Amino acid sequence: MPSVLPFPPRCSGCAARSRAVCSAFSPEASAEFDRITRPITLARGETMVWEDDETLLVGSIASGLLKLTASLADGREQILGLAGEGDFVGRPFGTRSSYSVTALAPARLCVVGRSAFESFAAAFPEVEHALLLRALDELDRARRWMLLLGRKSAGERVASLLIEFAARSPGTEIAFPLTRQQMADLLGLTIETVSRELTKLRHAEAISLTDLRHFRIEDEPALRQRAA
Amino acid sequence: MPSVLPFPPRCSGCAARSRAVCSAFSPEASAEFDRITRPITLARGETMVWEDDETLLVGSIASGLLKLTASLADGREQILGLAGEGDFVGRPFGTRSSYSVTALAPARLCVVGRSAFESFAAAFPEVEHALLLRALDELDRARRWMLLLGRKSAGERVASLLIEFAARSPGTEIAFPLTRQQMADLLGLTIETVSRELTKLRHAEAISLTDLRHFRIEDEPALRQRAA
């Protein structure tokens, strides 16, 4: 269960404001969004929405990192996507969630009940427009990932993921935002295979690991080549 | 290149009307949609949108079956989704398409240039609402497929696909809407593996093949079991 805390800095002072869904809202819609949502925090590992449960909450991420996951009965798990600062989570206009939403790092969100959000969206066409743009982007991303899952080899998958990490990180020293297990769950591989492919990339001098949680791209063309 | 033909039965007589995006439009929006779109036909194998090309056209499918595909440089291909009667295709609010759209069966569509459609959508909030609902559904479907591609075995994938086919087909005698190669491209497998898994299901008496293009589910619990 998400724990509810007082959360002094609301939208006006929100760090995620520039990238958030709400940034595309008019002042009126922003004010209304601010009014209907409430702030929550999630601890690392805490789950906000469970797969196959009724979707009760939707909202915007102020800070932190969440994963969307689907699982099979025997425990196999696939990460379907990550959501960070400014991303919208939850499934409006539907009853059940087809995935779980869990915090990978402590997170703060502004959330609201699904049906209240739906009324809000109905009242502000610009909100639905902003949601549509995000949904279409997410759909493109999910589909690009389907190509990786369906057709790329383990080596290509790991190289592709490192390139994604690099694209989201400014410097030359890049932090893994995920553990090896989480990388494996995102890539549809086992943790051992991810580890072995990282070792291969190190030996090929395409990357180097400064410590276990940071890497540097030593030969970008080679890495891109391996990503196919 | 899509060939433009006169297409007498417009929206009012369209067979796809009941399931189509346009069915959610108001009479005014419907009339406007009818006015701005033009009918086209696609022959089997004809491609309407190419991966990485500028998206020029969007539209609604009146009849036929299309595939959305992404490819790697060496020719490996993944089917990202299928679109049939009533589905919306194309990527509004973006410049490049991240996938190709190709007809698997002769198709008729009502299409319009992307920017003209965007103006239309901006004028009718209900249109954006309808698009949003479809985009969210597509996103759920894409994500469920990611679980299959990332975590299911070949046997589980084939069984899952047969269950999907059955769900879309009314009778007990179910037609494969795809060739084995297309099934393989959808499942992230090779054609040989698909064929072998079908043989296994036959020998296990979970299904039977009447001819190469039709099957019957003989033991649904067993089939669901194998789909995991």
Added chain:
DNA sequence: CGCTGATTTGACGGTATTCAAGGTAGGTGG
């Protein structure tokens, strides 16, 4: 009938998983 394209089947090999052991880092308490 003989072509063409799709499907099935077989033999083999490679890639990724499984199972198992060992290593590393960070935190806690003695």
Added chain:
DNA sequence: CCACCTACCTTGAATACCGTCAAATCAGCG
């Protein structure tokens, strides 16, 4: 400070699964 614990990561060996290559069969069609 150091021993210990836990969680995370790496490496090795054996296996299983799926892909590759090749050939045979089948169906549709001119």
